[in-house]
Every structure is written in structure tokens, then in C-alpha cells.
Amino acid sequence: MPTTADDPRQTAALLLNRRGQYLLHLRDAHKPICDPGTWSLPGGAGRMPKPPRRRSCAS
Numbered sequence: 001m002p003t004t005a006d007d008p009r010q011t012a013a014l015l016l017n018r019r020g021q022y023l024l025h026l027r028d029a030h031k032p033i034c035d036p037g038t039w040s041l042p043g044g045a046g047r048m049p050k051p052p053r054r055r056s057c058a059s
Contacts, residue, residue: 024042026038
């Protein structure tokens with residue numbers, strides 16, 4: 001599937017439990033990654049050719 005400049009390159013999911021609490025994940029503080037040691041939403045780089053809505057879902 002060809003991509004265009006408007007195709008999303010990253011995805012994230014905002015997940016809530018039944019008590020209205022958000023699910024976050026703690027980024028590894030000991031790796032050379034963006035914003036190490038901080039809390040963030042689950043997500044990441046999408047893998048083509050999955051459509052954007054499927055990129056944030058577990059396969």
C-alpha cells in the first residue's frame with residue numbers, strides 16, 4: 001500500500017478502566033529512546049501496510 005504525506009506515522013491509544021483510570025506505561029530509563037524514564041500512552045510507530053486504526057490494536 002503506497003503512503004502519502006498525510007498518512008500517520010505514529011499511533012497512541014488512550015485506555016481507561018471501569019473506574020476511569022488511564023493506562024500509562026513507563027518508558028525505560030536505561031535505553032537511548034525519546035523521553036526515557038517518563039510516563040506515556042501506549043503506542044509507537046505503525047507498521048505498514050496495516051491501516052491506521054489497526055496499528056494501535058494488538059495483533
